[in-house]
Amino acid sequence: MTSADKFGIAFAIGITAVMIGLISGGTFETSQPSPIQSAPTQTYSPPPQAAVEESAPAQAPIMTPSDDDLTDVLSYNIRGAVVDSIVGDSDNNSVNVLIDARLDGNLTITISSSVVEPFADGTYFVLVDGEEIHDFTQTGSILSIPFLAGATEVTILGITDDYVAAQAADKAAADKAAAEHEAMMAEKAAAEKAAAEKAAAEKAAALPMSISIENAIGSSTPGCEPDCFIPNAATVAVGGTVSFVNSDTAPHTSTSGTPADGPDGVWDSSLVMPGSSYDTTISSAGTYDYFCMVHPWMTGTITAK
Numbered sequence: 001m002t003s004a005d006k007f008g009i010a011f012a013i014g015i016t017a018v019m020i021g022l023i024s025g026g027t028f029e030t031s032q033p034s035p036i037q038s039a040p041t042q043t044y045s046p047p048p049q050a051a052v053e054e055s056a057p058a059q060a061p062i063m064t065p066s067d068d069d070l071t072d073v074l075s076y077n078i079r080g081a082v083v084d085s086i087v088g089d090s091d092n093n094s095v096n097v098l099i100d101a102r103l104d105g106n107l108t109i110t111i112s113s114s115v116v117e118p119f120a121d122g123t124y125f126v127l128v129d130g131e132e133i134h135d136f137t138q139t140g141s142i143l144s145i146p147f148l149a150g151a152t153e154v155t156i157l158g159i160t161d162d163y164v165a166a167q168a169a170d171k172a173a174a175d176k177a178a179a180e181h182e183a184m185m186a187e188k189a190a191a192e193k194a195a196a197e198k199a200a201a202e203k204a205a206a207l208p209m210s211i212s213i214e215n216a217i218g219s220s221t222p223g224c225e226p227d228c229f230i231p232n233a234a235t236v237a238v239g240g241t242v243s244f245v246n247s248d249t250a251p252h253t254s255t256s257g258t259p260a261d262g263p264d265g266v267w268d269s270s271l272v273m274p275g276s277s278y279d280t281t282i283s284s285a286g287t288y289d290y291f292c293m294v295h296p297w298m299t300g301t302i303t304a305k
Contacts, residue, residue, distance in 0.1 A: 040102060043077045070095060070115065080105020081147070093117055094157040101151040108144045109156070116158040127155040200305075207237035207305055213244050213254075219298055220250035228298035229254075229290075235303045238285050242302055244269060245277040252292045254278055259296035 070086040074095070081101035088095050095116055097107065111124065118124055126136050128147050136145040145154055211234050219228040226232050229244075236242055244254040251273050256266035266288060269278035282288065282304040292298035 040082055041077070041079050042082050044072075044083070045075045046073060074109060074111070074115070076107065076109040078105065078107045080149070081107070081151070083107075088115065092157065093160050094155055097154040097156070099147070099151060099154060101147055101149050103149050104147070105149075106144060106146050107154055108142065110142050111156055112141055113158075116156060119159045119163075125157040127153075127157070129153055130155075203305065207235060207240070209237050209240040211236050211240065211242055213242060213300065213302075215244075215246050215248040215252050215292075215298070217248055219248055219252070219292075220295055222297050225297055226299070228292070228295070229300035231300075233301045233303070235305065236282055238304045239281065239283060240304070241279055241281050243277050243279045244272060246272045246274050249274050251294065252298065253294060254280075254290055255293050256288055256290045258289050259291050259299065263293070 068088050070088045080103035081099045084098040086097050214230045216224045216228050246252050251271045254269040255263050257264040267280040272278050285304050287303045
């Protein structure tokens with residue numbers, strides 16, 4: 001062996017010894033990645049039920065709605081906090097999720113009607129630390145509930161016997177109020193009708209049972225309008241008598257109807273000579289037009305009430 005070969009072997013042995021010494025002395029360190037601050041996230045889904053052979057007896061459910069501890073029963077995902085426990089309250093038809101909220105975050109949890117029975121429209125009532133919140137969302141049985149840092153409890157409530165009783169009481173009170181209002185309105189309408197009938201009767205009693213209408217002097221020629229019959233408009237009680245008196249020097253008629261449409265057949269005096277009169281009884285309420293067939297510019301109205 002040459003001297004060069006001996007030197008190479010000695011150098012290799014020396015390097016190996018140094019490396020062993022460094023390792024055994026603890027001076028060699030491996031770098032570690034620095035931790036990165038992030039919001040805690042926790043997800044849980046109940047494990048699937050193990051397959052049961054057909055011949056084996058049916059297994060009892062892991063959890064029933066009456067059980068208090070639902071931590072390993074309900075599926076959830078929480079961001080910004082961790083779930084300490086989930087407790088069911090069958091007496092109040094609710095679930096309490098106890099959390100440690102380190103940051104503002106959100107809880108997404110699946111609530112079935114077998115765990116908490118929802119209201120009639122399928123929705124739930126949500127509290128965070130005892131305060132009602134309205135900005136949660138619900139899609140089917142999945143609720144997405146926001147919370148603030150420091151929150152400790154999320155409560156999900158459904159329908160209760162007290163709520164049903166309160167709803168029934170409210171409906172009964174509303175029905176009673178509506179019935180009372182309807183009765184009051186009916187009583188008011190009856191009173192108003194009675195008052196109107198009384199006023200009409202009193203007014204009718206004050207109306208004359210007979211009136212007299214005269215022909216104006218000179219009414220046989222145009223120019224007396226609209227007072228060719230005096231009075232031109234008269235009112236009489238139903239069943240009353242109207243007497244047409246010809247005070248003019250020319251014959252006239254009193255004929256129900258209008259010059260445009262002609263007689264309507266209610267009454268017709270034919271010719272009433274000067275100094276004579278014609279009587280007619282108005283048996284029905286209404287307003288009646290009349291005119292003189294000889295002098296059609298002579299018109300008037302009679303109202304029977």
